Amino acid sequence: xxxxxxxxxxxxxxxxxxxxxxxSSRLDKIFESFEEMxxxxxxxxxxxxxxxxxxxxLRDDVAERPVxxxxxxxxxxxxxxxxxxxxxxxx
Amino acid sequence: xxHKAWSLGAVLLEDSxxxxxxxxxxxxxxxxxxxxxxDAAAVERLRERGVPVAGRVxxxxxxxxxxxxxGPESAPEAVEAVAGGKAAFALCNDVFGLYRSFAAPRGLCYxxxxxxxxxxxxxxxxxxxxxxxxxxxxxxxxxxxLLSVIAGNDRRDGAMLPGAAYRYEAPAASPVVTHFDPxxxxxxxxxxxxxxGSAELSGNxxxxxxxKFGYRAKDYKNLGELYTKTRSEGLGLPAKLAVILGTTVLSxxxxxxxxDKSLRLRRVIRNWLLGLxxxxxxxxxxxxxxxxxxxxxxxxxxxxxxxxxxxxxNGGVQLLAGAGGEAALIKAWxxxxx
Numbered sequence: 001x002x003x004x005x006x007x008x009x010x011x012x013x014x015x016x017x018x019x020x021x022x023x024s025s026r027l028d029k030i031f032e033s034f035e036e037m038x039x040x041x042x043x044x045x046x047x048x049x050x051x052x053x054x055x056x057x058l059r060d061d062v063a064e065r066p067v068x069x070x071x072x073x074x075x076x077x078x079x080x081x082x083x084x085x086x087x088x089x090x091x
Numbered sequence: 092x093x094h095k096a097w098s099l100g101a102v103l104l105e106d107s108x109x110x111x112x113x114x115x116x117x118x119x120x121x122x123x124x125x126x127x128x129x130d131a132a133a134v135e136r137l138r139e140r141g142v143p144v145a146g147r148v149x150x151x152x153x154x155x156x157x158x159x160x161x162g163p164e165s166a167p168e169a170v171e172a173v174a175g176g177k178a179a180f181a182l183c184n185d186v187f188g189l190y191r192s193f194a195a196p197r198g199l200c201y202x203x204x205x206x207x208x209x210x211x212x213x214x215x216x217x218x219x220x221x222x223x224x225x226x227x228x229x230x231x232x233x234x235x236x237l238l239s240v241i242a243g244n245d246r247r248d249g250a251m252l253p254g255a256a257y258r259y260e261a262p263a264a265s266p267v268v269t270h271f272d273p274x275x276x277x278x279x280x281x282x283x284x285x286x287x288g289s290a291e292l293s294g295n296x297x298x299x300x301x302x303k304f305g306y307r308a309k310d311y312k313n314l315g316e317l318y319t320k321t322r323s324e325g326l327g328l329p330a331k332l333a334v335i336l337g338t339t340v341l342s343x344x345x346x347x348x349x350x351d352k353s354l355r356l357r358r359v360i361r362n363w364l365l366g367l368x369x370x371x372x373x374x375x376x377x378x379x380x381x382x383x384x385x386x387x388x389x390x391x392x393x394x395x396x397x398x399x400x401x402x403x404x405n406g407g408v409q410l411l412a413g414a415g416g417e418a419a420l421i422k423a424w425x426x427x428x429x
Contacts, residue, residue, distance in 0.1 A: 004335065011293060011338040012300075012318045013331055023332050026159035030285065030336060034349060037279045040356060047354030050220050051361060051395030052207050052250050059246055066247075071128045077307035086302050087314045 097240075099233045100179025101145035102137060105169055107154065107215040108182055108224065110134055110147070117215040118150040121299040121325030123306045131213025132248070133182060133224050133241040140240045145178040153217045153292065155329045156189050158285050158336060166193035173199055173227050180237055181227040186217050186288055188388030191400040192380040194227055195407025202226045202234040205414045206395030207252040209238070210245035218291035219250070221284070221392035231399055235259055235421050252414070259418040266372035266423040268410075280360050281386030283353035284393050286340050290350055292330075293337025299325060361394040368413045373423040378407030399424060 004024050008015055015023060069082075078085035104110065107117040109127035116122040130138070137144060148168040166174075167190055169181035174197040183190050185201060194201045203225040211222050224241065228234035242257045301307035301321030308320035326334065340349040367374055376387040378400065391398035391411055399410045399420040408427075410420045 007335045007338045007342070010342070011334045012297075012315075012322050013326070013334065014319050014323045015331065019328060019331065022328060023335060026157065026332055027336060027339075029159045034282050034286070036275075037282045037352060037356065039275045040279045040359065042352055042355035042359055045355045045358050047351055048358035048361060049354060050250060051357075052252065057246070057249055057251075067128045072303075075125060075128065075304040077301060077305070084302050087311065087317055089314050 097140055097142045099236055101143040102237065103145050103148045103169060103172055103178040103181040104134065105154075105181060105183040106147055106150050107184055107217070108133060109213040109215070110144070113147065115147075115215060117154075117217075118152040119299075119326065119330065121296075121306050121322070122215070122304075123325070125305050127213070129213060132210035132245045134213065136241045136243065142237070142240055148172050148181060150183070151189065152327045152330045153215075153296075153333075154184055154186060154189060155217070155292075155333055156187050157329055158187070158289060158333055166197065169227055170194055170197055170199060173229065179228065179233065182224050182241070183227055184214060184217060184222055185225055186221045186392055187284070188386070190225070190227060191388050191398075191409070195378055195400055195402045198229070198402050200228050200231045200234060200399060200401035202228065202231060202238060202417065202420075203391050203398045203400075204238055204242060204417060205252065205257075205397045206392075207248075207250055208242045208257050208415075210243070210248040210251065212245055212247040216295045218288040219295065220291060221288060221395075223392070231401060231421050231424055235417055238417060257415060261418045261422050262372065265426055266412075266419045267370075268373045268375050268423050268427075269367060269371040270375045271367065276360060276363060277387055277390065279356055280389040280393055283356040283360070284386075284389035285336075286349050286353040287357065287393070289333045289337035290341050291337070293334045293341065296322075296326070296330065296334055301325075357393050360390065361396075364390065364394050364396060364411065365413065372412060372416065372419045374411045375423075376409040376411060378403065378405065378409055380406075403427075 073079045076084050109115045109131045111127050111130045113127055115127045169183050170193045173181050185191055191201045206223050209224045216222055226234040226237050239259055244251050299305055300318050306325040308324050311317040311320050339345055379387050397412050397417045410423055412419050
C-alpha cells in the first residue's frame, strides 16, 4: 500500500493522525484480502461495466426544467446575485 | 388498470430516498441541512397507489459498513423499526449487504429487485452500477406486492430495463432450486464488489464540495481549502476509508490490477450464475453476515440479479434468480417452508 497521503490529496481529504492510522490499518487488511482474487484468471474476459446493455437511451430534444433555479440555489451554503458563491479563484 | 386499495401497511423510507421538502442526508453530516427538492420516483409511485409512508429512518452513512470486513455491531435503524412493528416495510438501498446480514437474524426478509426495475431517480447514490432500492419486510409475499407498486420504467433513470412495467406472476410449476456451496469465485466476488463499490462511491461523493448544497466548513482561505475542509469535516470515517480506497483502485498504479480486473470478474460471475440458472429457476446460497467469508451477498448486486434473503436454518438463506424472477423466488421460499 503506497503513501496514503497521496490519495488523500487526490480525494480532497485531509485526515487527522488518528484517522490516518485507522484508515491505514484497514486498507492494509483490505489490500491483503484482494490477493484472494488472484486465483481467478480473467485475462480473456472483457470488462462488464453495467449489467444492462440497452444502448444509449435518448429523450426527446425538448427543454425541461424539472426543478426551478431558485429551488436549487436556495440549497447552496452561499449564493450571490443568482449564482452559487465560492471563494475567488484568481488573485 | 384498476388496483385494489392498499391494505398491507405503511412504508418507512431510508434517509437516502428523497421526499419533497423533507431533510434527506443519507446519514451523512455532509448533507446537513439539505431538504429534497422533489419526490423520488419510488415515493411518487407509493403516493399514486395510496400506500402510506410511515416516516423516515436514519442509516449508516451512505449505507456503508466498514469495508475491511468488520461488520457493525448494531442493526440499521430500518431493521429495528420493521422488526419492532413500527411499519410493515422499509425501502432501503443495500449495496454492501448491511441490511441483508441483519434482516434474517431478526426474522425479516430483504427483497433485492432485478437491477434496473425500480427507478433510482431521487435516490442519493452510493454505487451507481449496484444501487437498487429494495424492500425490507416481514413476509416476502407482501414484499413482492410492494415491489409491483414501486417497480416500473422511468426515463429519468438512465439505467432501466426496457418495458413500461414489470409483471411478477408466480410460475405455474414449482421452481427448480439448486443448492450451491460457495467456491473461490464467490470469495473473489466479495473483493470485486468492494473494489467497484468504493470506486463508484468515490466518484459519487465528489459532488459534496461545499458549493452547491449541504455542509460547508466555516474557516477556509481559498477554494481548495474549502473543498478539503468541507469534505474532511463532513464525511465520517467509513466514508473516508471508502473514498480513499476508491481513489486508490482508480489510480494509475492500481487501475488495471484491481478496478479493471473487478470489471472482468463481474462478467465471469454473471455468466457463471446465468449458466447455473439454465438448469434451474432459483439458486439457494448460504446466508452470511458481513464478517463471514466468502460473502455471498455480493453476488446479486454484482450480477444485477434479484435475490431474497430471509430467516432459515443456520441463521438464514439467500435465494437468487434470473432477471425478472422475483415471483419464482417467493414461490421457492413458500414451498421450502411447507
